[in-house]
Amino acid sequence: MKNRAGEKAGIEDLINVPLLISDYYEKKPDVTKESEKVSFGTSGHRGNAFKKSFNENHVLAITQAICEYKKKMNYDGVLFIGKDTHALSIPAQITSIRVCVANKIKVAIAKDDEYTPTPLVSFAILEYNKKNNKIADGVVITPSHNPPSDGGFKYNPPNGGPADTDVTSIIEKRANEILENNLKDVKSISYEDAINSEYVQEYDFITPYVKSLDEIIDMKLIQNSNLKIAADPLGGSSIGVYKKIKEYYNLNMDIIHPYVDFTFSFMTLDHDGKIRMDCSSPYAMASLLKLKDNYDLAFGNDTDSDRHGIITPKGSLINPNHYLSVAIWYLFKHRKNFTKELKVGKTLVSSSMIDRVCKSLDIEVYEVPVGFKWFSKGLYEGWLGFGGEESAGASFLRKDGSVWTTDKDGIIMTLLSAEIMIQTKKDIAEIYKEFEEEFGVSYYKRIDAPASLEQKKILKSLDKNSIKIDTLAGEKIEAIFTKASGNNADIGGLKIVTKNGWVAMRPSGTEDIYKIYTESFISKDHLKEIQKEAQEIMKELFNIKK
Numbered sequence: 001m002k003n004r005a006g007e008k009a010g011i012e013d014l015i016n017v018p019l020l021i022s023d024y025y026e027k028k029p030d031v032t033k034e035s036e037k038v039s040f041g042t043s044g045h046r047g048n049a050f051k052k053s054f055n056e057n058h059v060l061a062i063t064q065a066i067c068e069y070k071k072k073m074n075y076d077g078v079l080f081i082g083k084d085t086h087a088l089s090i091p092a093q094i095t096s097i098r099v100c101v102a103n104k105i106k107v108a109i110a111k112d113d114e115y116t117p118t119p120l121v122s123f124a125i126l127e128y129n130k131k132n133n134k135i136a137d138g139v140v141i142t143p144s145h146n147p148p149s150d151g152g153f154k155y156n157p158p159n160g161g162p163a164d165t166d167v168t169s170i171i172e173k174r175a176n177e178i179l180e181n182n183l184k185d186v187k188s189i190s191y192e193d194a195i196n197s198e199y200v201q202e203y204d205f206i207t208p209y210v211k212s213l214d215e216i217i218d219m220k221l222i223q224n225s226n227l228k229i230a231a232d233p234l235g236g237s238s239i240g241v242y243k244k245i246k247e248y249y250n251l252n253m254d255i256i257h258p259y260v261d262f263t264f265s266f267m268t269l270d271h272d273g274k275i276r277m278d279c280s281s282p283y284a285m286a287s288l289l290k291l292k293d294n295y296d297l298a299f300g301n302d303t304d305s306d307r308h309g310i311i312t313p314k315g316s317l318i319n320p321n322h323y324l325s326v327a328i329w330y331l332f333k334h335r336k337n338f339t340k341e342l343k344v345g346k347t348l349v350s351s352s353m354i355d356r357v358c359k360s361l362d363i364e365v366y367e368v369p370v371g372f373k374w375f376s377k378g379l380y381e382g383w384l385g386f387g388g389e390e391s392a393g394a395s396f397l398r399k400d401g402s403v404w405t406t407d408k409d410g411i412i413m414t415l416l417s418a419e420i421m422i423q424t425k426k427d428i429a430e431i432y433k434e435f436e437e438e439f440g441v442s443y444y445k446r447i448d449a450p451a452s453l454e455q456k457k458i459l460k461s462l463d464k465n466s467i468k469i470d471t472l473a474g475e476k477i478e479a480i481f482t483k484a485s486g487n488n489a490d491i492g493g494l495k496i497v498t499k500n501g502w503v504a505m506r507p508s509g510t511e512d513i514y515k516i517y518t519e520s521f522i523s524k525d526h527l528k529e530i531q532k533e534a535q536e537i538m539k540e541l542f543n544i545k546k
Contacts, residue, residue, distance in 0.1 A: 044154030082116030088151030117305030161376025279309030315429025342385030
């Protein structure tokens with residue numbers, strides 16, 4: 001079969017939107033099947049209406065569980081609800097409003113039925129809780145960059161970030177109990193009654209966020225530079241935000257794909273031939289890459305705008321690990337309140353180039369498992385200056401050292417790239433090249449492979465004794481981790497470290513795959529050897545359990 005990665009989507013690649021919506025309402029999950037239960041991965045419950053893993057019953061149960069949790073915790077403020085541009089997000093919002101109002105929970109939804117990026121929900125929660133005696137929290141209805149047939153539902157507690165496992169485990173357990181009990185515990189009313197009730201208010205998520213951007217980014221510098229910019233929301237929820245940014249700050253910025261298309265027919269196919277709004281993928285970003293010579297800087301966000309993709313004339317699509325390294329270096333060099341007392345958060349599968357850059361700046365690295373929720377507390381309390389993950393998600397503190405968002409913010413990361421290029425008068429790829437000259441060249445790659453639920457469970461339950469080798473790709477193994485060094489939380493997989501390389505193996509929290517992350521500071525051949533040995537380890541682990 002021809003590899004169509006990077007090609008424009010064809011008619012045969014597009015979902016049947018009416019059928020998808022119909023399946024959302026008509027198909028019922030079988031809770032005796034693991035694949036059809038509520039399951040909170042690294043960032044909320046995600047699934048597919050066609051496969052009965054994201055349907056109305058799931059949203060009814062999850063929303064009821066959240067309402068009960070909110071009351072139990074005495075979170076008496078508004079519940080902010082944001083949604084992205086996936087086809088299932090509107091039906092899921094309708095369902096959630098029906099349940100919230102029946103439970104007498106006040107909700108705030110975007111005015112004019114706008115779409116709301118993940119970071120704007122986080123920002124709204126934090127701003128509300130700073131100014132009110134009542135305690136707000138939120139829901140983001142999004143499967144992030146996942147294919148058009150997918151839906152997602154994420155809970156953000158009062159700290160504004162993705163809920164930690166101690167919270168999601170309660171919500172997940174209760175939601176599955178509700179499903180098993182045939183939804184008897186769900187309170188709901190008609191949508192018409194709900195939307196016209198006193199419990200629903202419209203809220204402008206966009207304007208306060210946009211007006212505050214100069215507190216975290218040097219917007220005047222960007223404005224005065226007249227840098228020619230292309231912003232591509234990939235048909236996602238940041239369309240309205242970039243329109244407002246362009247208007248409010250009078251930027252020389254073109255907005256690409258500034259419309260919503262539930263089939264995402266304008267997309268180019270990802271590495272596996274699927275439509276996926278992954279702004280860190282050169283295949284998904286192929287159409288914007290073709291325009292790069294027309295602009296000084298081009299960037300994109302995924303559908304809920306918590307991820308970023310940066311394209312520069314000299315660097316093409318910048319590797320997310322490279323950009324994280326440059327962003328950290330820049331912030332700690334150019335923000336007076338980014339002192340050595342602040343830590344830098346990174347996930348354990350992010351490049352060790354970040355560690356080497358931080359060591360040169362005398363900054364402590366806080367390494368955590370995959371999932372941005374592990375950074376929320378540090379950003380909220382102000383001791384984490386920056387938190388980032390290899391999948392192109394990050395956020396950081398305002399210029400004055402106070403919290404901005406505690407969820408990933410792809411919008412500030414794209415705007416920061418403009419500030420960096422103007423302030424340093426260098427291409428981001430050039431800055432990273434200087435890091436390679438000083439700290440060595442990083443050879444990094446992630447491999448994805450299909451995984452059954454049983455295989456994903458095997459990976460989650462690994463311990464140090466599961467590995468029977470002393471060397472990896474010719475180097476002595478220095479450490480084997482099943483818990484992250486920064487917060488001692490379970491990795492949900494395993495990481496093996498040598499002097500000049502490492503490998504991490506973990507199941508995906510959102511798709512039916514497992515991931516092998518590898519990095520070498522020696523050579524491409526050394527990287528390939530790490531990959532080869534890692535795959536042999538995986539085969540042995542799966543065979544042992546058969």
